[in-house]
Amino acid sequence: MPGPNVAYRYSALNTESAKFLTYIIIFLNVIFTILGSIMFAVGLYMLLETDFRRWIIDLGMEHYWTGVYILLAAGVITMLQTFFGIVGAYQKKKKMLVIFSIGMVASMILEIVGSAFLLSNGISFSSIEDWLRHRFLELIDQYDFSDSSRRTMSIVQEWIGCCGA
Secondary structure, eight states, rough: OOOOHHHHTGGGGGSSSHHHHHHHHHHHHHHHHHHHHHHHHHHHHHOOOOHHHHHHHHHOOTHHHHHHHHHHHHHHHHHHHHHHHHHHHHOOOOHHHHHHHHHHHHHHHHHHHHHHHHTTTTTTTSSSHHHHHHHHHHHHTTTTHHHHHHHHHHHHHHHHHHHTO
16 A cells, blocks of 8 residues: 555646646647648659759759758658657656657757758858859760750759849
8 A cells, every 4th residue: 555655745736737748748849849840841852843953963963962861861860759858748758758858959969960951051151152163164065966965054043033044
């Protein structure tokens, strides 16, 4: 038979503030699930959209996909770890909340690394600027001899609105 202290041991878990925190954790996890789904959907769109894919392949920027894959993994981890957060908060399971916390840290690290990789390969004043300058000079030299070079330069000229567009 349990001693008299057993009733007090779990009384803190049933207070109104503990219930409020449980609902806050559940609400935030629903938002994280939505944001993880959006991150996964945008990454999947970038992978599957044919014009963007052709553009990356024609420019020879296959290394750009590394950042997209990292963000896809972060989106999946975010969606999976929210399950542990919701169940752990609702059922007050310590192990599930620990798994949730570890998943949250892992997804945050992946999101930072993936975003940094994409930004360093996609903005001006980055290391990619010199690479792009060299690549476009190659495309201009091959313009009369290669269909992919001609198509890529035509797309660039249409978007910029200059030269031969």
